[in-house]
Amino acid sequence: MLTNINPKLPMRDKKITMDFYLNKLGFQLFGSPNYDGYLMVQKDQIQxxxxxxxxxxxxxxxxxxxxxxxxxxxxxxTFLDAKVWIHSNGQLENKPWQQREFSILDPDKNLLTFGQSL
Structure with missing residues (x-):
């Protein structure tokens, strides 16, 4: 039985990525930040x-x-208050596929889309 998914995304600079996710998006460290070349963050049930x-x-x-x-x-x-840049093609809106969603880019241009069912 599948129970969870934890995407792995590329990063160029661990300090920059950690700062963005922790201080801009409100994630917390998961595990040790001392893993060489690897970082894990979580917020609520998302890792x-x-x-x-x-x-x-x-x-x-x-x-x-x-x-x-x-x-x-x-x-x-919350992201607007933290001055997180919302992707110009990903403003908050209701989509025809019955989702309300918006998108942001992290410092390495990983696209994060947040959505809620209508």
Whole structure:
């Protein structure tokens, strides 16, 4: 039986990634931050893992995660208050596929889309 999924996304600089997820998005460290070239963060029931990829070209990064929430408007406002840049093609809106969603890019241009069922 499948019970959970923890996406692994590329990062160029662990300190920058950690700062963004902890201080901008409100995640917390999971496990030890001392793993060489690896980072794990969590918020509520969501856990994201990152592996070091120093030669990553962010403009060629297609890392994407869809994160479901039951409080999309609160998450959106929290990010706005923290001055998180909302993707220009991912503003908060109701989609034809019955989701209310928005998207952001992290420092390595991993796309994070947050959505709630309508």
């Amino acid at each position: 994201l893992h990152f592996f070091e990829f120093k030669n990553l070209n962010p403009d060629e990064n297609y890392g994407q995660v869809y994160i479901r929430t039951n409080s999309i408007d609160t998450v959106y406002q």
